[in-house]
Amino acid sequence: MTYTVRASPDAALTLNETDTVTSVLQNIGIILRTRVGNVPLQRWLGLKMNWLDKPSNVVPTMMVSDIKEAIERDEPRAKFVSISFESDPNDPARVIPIVEVSIRES
DSSP states (O other): OEEEEEOOTTOOOOTTOOOHHHHHHHHHHHHHHOBTTOSTTOTTOSBOOTTTTSOTTTHHHHHHHHHHHHHHHHOTTEEEEEEEEEEETTEEEEEEEEEEEEEOOO
């Protein structure tokens, strides 16, 4: 079964989540919204974001490898399946990744 995660800044967080699927999807959302170096004691967590300030027509290509690597490194319970992109209706220059993942059986 596959699940979809959008990189939306207004996503609610549930601390101490006990449901595995919800926990994995929430963690992926955090990864998508976090820049490497911003989390104390976990400086590797998140995206490198070397695509910031690049032309919007090349950003999706650069984001794919960054997002795939971060999910594989930071959330081993998830398997990257695919990614698509949409433009923010309020800011057409902003690209929003929509990631599809599956949950590995434990």
